[in-house]
Amino acid sequence: MATDFNAVRRDRLRAQLDGLEVDAALVTRLVNVRYLTGFTGSNAALVVYADGTDVFCTDGRYRTQATNQVPDLERVIERNCAKAMAERLETEKLARIGYESHSVTVDGLDELSATAPSAELRSLHQAVEGLRAVKDEEEIALLRQACAIADRALADLIERGGIRAGRSEFEVGRELDGLMLTHGAEERAFETIVAGGPNSAVPHHRPTARILERGDLVKFDFGAQLGGYHSDMTRTLVLGEPADWQREVYAVVQEAQRRGREGLRIGADVRDVDAAARDHVKEAGYGDEFGHGLGHGVGLEVHEAPTVSYLGAGTLAERMTVTVEPGVYLEGRGGVRIEDTLVVRADGPELLTMTSRDLTAL
Amino acid sequence: MATDFNAVRRDRLRAQLDGLEVDAALVTRLVNVRYLTGFTGSNAALVVYADGTDVFCTDGRYRTQATNQVPDLERVIERNCAKAMAERLETEKLARIGYESHSVTVDGLDELSATAPSAELRSLHQAVEGLRAVKDEEEIALLRQACAIADRALADLIERGGIRAGRSEFEVGRELDGLMLTHGAEERAFETIVAGGPNSAVPHHRPTARILERGDLVKFDFGAQLGGYHSDMTRTLVLGEPADWQREVYAVVQEAQRRGREGLRIGADVRDVDAAARDHVKEAGYGDEFGHGLGHGVGLEVHEAPTVSYLGAGTLAERMTVTVEPGVYLEGRGGVRIEDTLVVRADGPELLTMTSRDLTAL
Numbered sequence: 001m002a003t004d005f006n007a008v009r010r011d012r013l014r015a016q017l018d019g020l021e022v023d024a025a026l027v028t029r030l031v032n033v034r035y036l037t038g039f040t041g042s043n044a045a046l047v048v049y050a051d052g053t054d055v056f057c058t059d060g061r062y063r064t065q066a067t068n069q070v071p072d073l074e075r076v077i078e079r080n081c082a083k084a085m086a087e088r089l090e091t092e093k094l095a096r097i098g099y100e101s102h103s104v105t106v107d108g109l110d111e112l113s114a115t116a117p118s119a120e121l122r123s124l125h126q127a128v129e130g131l132r133a134v135k136d137e138e139e140i141a142l143l144r145q146a147c148a149i150a151d152r153a154l155a156d157l158i159e160r161g162g163i164r165a166g167r168s169e170f171e172v173g174r175e176l177d178g179l180m181l182t183h184g185a186e187e188r189a190f191e192t193i194v195a196g197g198p199n200s201a202v203p204h205h206r207p208t209a210r211i212l213e214r215g216d217l218v219k220f221d222f223g224a225q226l227g228g229y230h231s232d233m234t235r236t237l238v239l240g241e242p243a244d245w246q247r248e249v250y251a252v253v254q255e256a257q258r259r260g261r262e263g264l265r266i267g268a269d270v271r272d273v274d275a276a277a278r279d280h281v282k283e284a285g286y287g288d289e290f291g292h293g294l295g296h297g298v299g300l301e302v303h304e305a306p307t308v309s310y311l312g313a314g315t316l317a318e319r320m321t322v323t324v325e326p327g328v329y330l331e332g333r334g335g336v337r338i339e340d341t342l343v344v345r346a347d348g349p350e351l352l353t354m355t356s357r358d359l360t361a362l
Numbered sequence: 363m364a365t366d367f368n369a370v371r372r373d374r375l376r377a378q379l380d381g382l383e384v385d386a387a388l389v390t391r392l393v394n395v396r397y398l399t400g401f402t403g404s405n406a407a408l409v410v411y412a413d414g415t416d417v418f419c420t421d422g423r424y425r426t427q428a429t430n431q432v433p434d435l436e437r438v439i440e441r442n443c444a445k446a447m448a449e450r451l452e453t454e455k456l457a458r459i460g461y462e463s464h465s466v467t468v469d470g471l472d473e474l475s476a477t478a479p480s481a482e483l484r485s486l487h488q489a490v491e492g493l494r495a496v497k498d499e500e501e502i503a504l505l506r507q508a509c510a511i512a513d514r515a516l517a518d519l520i521e522r523g524g525i526r527a528g529r530s531e532f533e534v535g536r537e538l539d540g541l542m543l544t545h546g547a548e549e550r551a552f553e554t555i556v557a558g559g560p561n562s563a564v565p566h567h568r569p570t571a572r573i574l575e576r577g578d579l580v581k582f583d584f585g586a587q588l589g590g591y592h593s594d595m596t597r598t599l600v601l602g603e604p605a606d607w608q609r610e611v612y613a614v615v616q617e618a619q620r621r622g623r624e625g626l627r628i629g630a631d632v633r634d635v636d637a638a639a640r641d642h643v644k645e646a647g648y649g650d651e652f653g654h655g656l657g658h659g660v661g662l663e664v665h666e667a668p669t670v671s672y673l674g675a676g677t678l679a680e681r682m683t684v685t686v687e688p689g690v691y692l693e694g695r696g697g698v699r700i701e702d703t704l705v706v707r708a709d710g711p712e713l714l715t716m717t718s719r720d721l722t723a724l
Contacts, residue, residue: 040568041566042566060653061565061566061653061654062566064564065564065566065568101467101468101469101472102467102468102469103467104467104468105463105464105465105466105467105468106463106464106466106467106468106470106471106485107463107464107485108468109468123468123469174543174544177543177549178540178543178544181536181539181540182536182540186553187539187550187553188549191548191549202426202427203423204403204404204423204424204427206402206427291422291423292422292423
């Protein structure tokens with residue numbers, strides 16, 4: 001249901017219209033419409049005007065849902081929402097319409113231009129994504145719940161002996177997915193990774209029929225979705241007594257991950273946060289085996305701004321919610337990744353994922 | 363794993379390059395890349411050349427996966443695949459590059475233009491989606507399996523007494539989701555609809571905490587995903603003895619759905635198929651309560667070409683796989699929809715969803 005915080009978010013976008021040199025913002029990217037209105041359907045558009053007379057559009061399938069979720073806005077019911085909103089803007093003779101050039105397709109822009117020929121169409125430059133990078137407390141509450149569901153699901157899976165030699169990655173992954181639903185997830189946040197033995201050395205492995213064996217590192221990368229918000233956590237366990245090389249790699253990643261988490265400070269450059277973790281991995285001699293960035297923003301999307309990486313840019317702000325997930329992958333043998341989701345806070349990062357980061361042997 | 367049928371599909375696209383007046387096709391829409399190569403990762407691009415020297419691109423996370431899934435193509439490893447392929451095309455001095463204007467964003471086209479300034483960029487006009495509308499037998503086999511999983515999951519749910527007064531839509535939906543995973547689904551095909559009582563009158567209802575009651579119509583719209591292919595089925599049940607109005611509406615929808623299925627003939631105009639079902643609903647006096655199209659193609663996407671609707675255009679071809687899903691929705695009281703997934707065949711449509719369409723009272 002749309003509430004005050006949706007209106008506050010729209011006002012934040014409205015405050016940027018001048019700087020973006022547009023008279024209104026036509027928001028068509030669904031996840032952004034959801035953020036600004038609370039609407040969860042699969043077809044919608046929103047116009048945010050300088051004067052606050054915002055208009056929402058969806059199609060007839062969602063008439064009732066829109067009445068419930070977006071009671072505070074004028075609602076237009078049309079199948080082609082972007083076009084309907086462009087027609088309206090044309091009628092209103094607005095000179096400069098902001099649109100989402102990172103989301104609108106080339107064909108989509110052609111249609112907008114043909115529908116609103118009087119207006120100049122200008123990019124909004126991902127303004128809504130910029131707003132979304134900094135979470136409000138309503139969002140953090142949902143992220144906290146989503147992370148708690150994932151924590152409980154993994155704890156349950158371990159407790160019931162679900163992670164054991166003789167089971168396939170498929171089986172274990174499905175049980176974990178089911179447990180997330182049992183614990184209240186709307187759905188899983190993304191395709192659950194269960195990667196055993198050599199497969200754990202593949203950063204983004206999809207579960208296979210491979211049977212888990214004693215001595216395997218088993219990597220779980222998974223999350224729950226709640227209220228549209230995603231949790232994201234990785235843990236790597238060992239089946240049986242850990243070998244020396246497994247202990248060594250684990251200790252390196254664990255310490256790098258701790259340093260990365262400690263680097264999450266207001267004003268920190270994302271490249272410095274990445275370096276805080278990466279330098280430790282490099283010093284331990286595994287720099288080449290850590291081939292991805294340290295982390296990413298997480299919220300209505302699993303991957304969103306900011307990018308916490310040597311390839312990123314910019315600094316962290318209060319209430320950004322990001323992952324910290326260094327990994328070391330030894331091809332053909334196995335890999336370790338440890339990932340948490342955290343909120344940047346003035347008094348140090350708030351951990352949302354609570355499962356122990358210590359080496360767990362099952 | 364990429365196999366012969368992926369190569370056959372690429373050859374079909376290749377055969378269209380002349381007609382599209384391009385020298386190569388840059389395919390960046392992921393689901394289309396998957397169709398043409400078998401690659402299932404989240405970042406990729408493909409160039410299909412007139413001379414058959416096709417090139418595939420993904421990033422370093424998927425190096426091993428790409429080796430396994432796309433062994434038959436030259437593989438480039440780059441983070442920004444579209445840009446890397448455009449650079450290559452620029453080097454090769456191709457005059458006309460086809461790109462997916464319905465999928466590439468405005469910002470994306472700017473980048474392509476800047477990267478390949480010598481070439482003319484021309485729309486592919488959804489050529490790959492056009493190919494995908496007609497399934498090959500490999501695809502139909504996966505769709506058949508996905509539909510069978512959904513059939514079994516619903517049968518299990520009924521058998522174990524999962525659909526009963528006193529449970530919430532949420533609970534029932536999660537159990538159904540879990541059963542699909544148990545029966546081998548990779549994931550559910552889309553967010554499962556469980557809609558009881560008045561909620562069944564909302565065509566696209568999301569499950570809520572509403573408790574099912576005796577006398578409710580309960581509508582299930584759900585599907586399983588397997589090998590990337592989606593099943594899609596709707597059944598509407600009654601809790602307890604059906605009321606006369608429920609029997610009446612059910613009979614109307616059941617007969618309309620039968621007529622729609624029978625309309626699935628090679629060469630049939632999609633508007634005529636829609637009309638075959640819709641006319642029966644209209645004659646019964648419920649024309650205004652059937653506010654959506656009759657069906658849609660289903661495959662690597664839940665909704666894809668062709669659109670089987672009064673708003674659609676074109677005719678059916680052999681091996682198109684479509685849904686037939688008329689519904690009658692009485693606001694505030696309840697609704698009935700019956701939906702199957704079927705393959706258009708020379709000797710009449712092949713049903714993939716097998717659950718009984720007779721009125722079932724629980």
